[in-house]
Amino acid sequence: MDANVAISSNKKETWGGGTRPFNVSYGKMMMWFFILSDALTFSGFLAAYGLTRFKFIDSWPIADEVFTHIPFIHGEFPMYYVAFMTFVLIFSSVTMVLAVDAGHKMQKTKVTWYMFATIIGGLIFVGSQAWEWNTFINGTYGAVKTTDGKILQFVNNEGKQIALADFVVGDRMDVREEHTRKNGLWFESGETLPQYSVAQIQASYASNPDVFIRTELIDLETRQKTILSKEKGASELAKARLVVEGANLEVNEYGNTIFADFFFFITGFHGFHVFSGIVINIIIFFNVILGTYERRGHYEMVEKVGLYWHFVDLVWVFVFTFFYLV
Amino acid sequence: MAHAHESNVKRIWMVFGLLSIVTIVEVGLGIVKPDALYLTNFLGTSPLNWIFIILTLVKAYYITWTFMHMEGEKKWFRRAVVWTAVFLICYLVTLLLIEGEYLNETLAPLIRW
Structure with missing residues (x-):
């Protein structure tokens, strides 16, 4: 054995513990390997998203038309809010790395304040993500889904998307009423009914010459969704099966349902990482205040949670690119 | 600690500035979407998408190397x-x-x- 090994490694301390391979402590090395495996998990999700997107490359929702809202402000502002979220996360990464740096210099007060700032940044991010989900689930315009699974949206004569409420008039015509627990035969409630019925939408479309239908199909020349002629639109709308308002795991007013599924799954999984990162940060924050690391003589624990926190930021950089930019 | 550590505060803020600039460029391009980059095709997707992907990798490099201190390992x-x-x-x-x-x-x- 010895003949094959350039440097003899049978020294007692090698096998008895106490050495640090690569000069990295056990905890830090394992944190890195955990991050590596977690990175592969996220890559798996994003690659699956990529596969699905290529599969439906001619009908995938256009992100700019999906995420257009800013809290408290009306109108369409694609990108701005998610850019704000990205900044919050990058900035909380900066305060985290400043906490690690202060930890190396054993400056307890500085570590405390930087950790505090990091936690606040994380909370703002998770709150923003909750708001983003809420907006996505509630939807913006409403659409109809046809018997062959296509989503039809409505636009005005300038090609700008309009909400159902903007043009639907008249009665429901389908005599449906939401079945609630208090008026049923048994204590069960029915599914939530959309505000408008399919027949009502069809009649309103027919009676209003300024309303057109937009399909999911992307025109490769302009990279815009295709708008149908009034007649073609009417024949597509005749196939309407249900009214879709907002997005969930089963239907999605913005287009392919699987887009919503991936959105919920990937941003949800990332959001859960942020959440657990905040919890761990809070624990370490209190340990810093209590002086645990001061007594221990080093702040390596801050460095380890710092690695995790930066990783969460790193994942967001990719989620941001592939959900909102590309 | 394993390695003697000098302060990196200046470097950290420099990298923050760099990451911010890259993000602003990305968001700017994402809002403007210049036709020359958006409507043309290059290696399977638009040049704009390639720019986004490259800028993302740049950001990932700086986060890993500086913030996660990979350069020091x-x-x-x-x-x-x-x-x-x-x-x-x-x-x-x-x-x-x-x-x-x-x-x-x-x-x-x-x-x-």
Whole structure:
């Protein structure tokens, strides 16, 4: 054995513990390997998203038309809010790395304040993500889904998307009423009914010459969704099966349902990482205040949670690119 | 600590500035979407998408190297983590995107719009 090994490694301390391979402590090395495996998990999700997107490359929702809202402000502002979220996360990464740096210099007060700032940044991010989900689930315009699974949206004569409420008039015509627990035969409630019925939408479309239908199909020349002629639109709308308002795991007013599924799954999984990162940060924050690391003589624990926190930021950089930019 | 540590505060703020600039450029391009970059095709997607992907990798590099302090680790530890990730991710992404395109070629003609 010895003949094959350039440097003899049978020294007692090698096998008895106490050495640090690569000069990295056990905890830090394992944190890195955990991050590596977690990175592969996220890559798996994003690659699956990529596969699905290529599969439906001619009908995938256009992100700019999906995420257009800013809290408290009306109108369409694609990108701005998610850019704000990205900044919050990058900035909380900066305060985290400043906490690690202060930890190396054993400056307890500085570590405390930087950790505090990091936690606040994380909370703002998770709150923003909750708001983003809420907006996505509630939807913006409403659409109809046809018997062959296509989503039809409505636009005005300038090609700008309009909400159902903007043009639907008249009665429901389908005599449906939401079945609630208090008026049923048994204590069960029915599914939530959309505000408008399919027949009502069809009649309103027919009676209003300024309303057109937009399909999911992307025109490769302009990279815009295709708008149908009034007649073609009417024949597509005749196939309407249900009214879709907002997005969930089963239907999605913005287009392919699987887009919503991936959105919920990937941003949800990332959001859960942020959440657990905040919890761990809070624990370490209190340990810093209590002086645990001061007594221990080093702040390596801050460095380890710092690695995790930066990783969460790193994942967001990719989620941001592939959900909102590309 | 394992390595003697000098303060990096200045470097940290420099990297923050850099990451901010890159993000602003990305968001700016995402809002403007210049036709020359957006409506043309280059290696399977628009040049704009390639710019986004490259800028993302730039950001990922700076986060890993500076914030996660990968530059300070021993060379082979760094390689154990980075090479593994880069190899496996490239492998997976290549296969899945090729298959995605195949699914599109097979299934898209069956859909009547």
